Amino acid sequence: MERPVIDKTGISGSFDFEYKDEEADTNAQVTRDDIVSSILTSVRGIGLKLTPAKAPMETIVIDHVEKPSPN
DSSP states (O other): OOSOOOOOSOOOSOOOOOOOOTTOOTTSOOOHHHHHHHHHHHHHHTTOOOOOOOOOOOOOOOOOOOOOOOO
């Protein structure tokens, strides 16, 4: 999705689901857009929705790097 996904469902626990695209052509060239579309369709298929939003995120910032000194 090229961005973090924040869980706001309030549902606890882990769940597995499988999405099968019966119409998929196994010989067709698959693009990034095809994959994203498939993920969005799968998520909607189980009753969830991805909505773009801005939210604070925990990040790690590296402000200085040095080679280690020889031992």
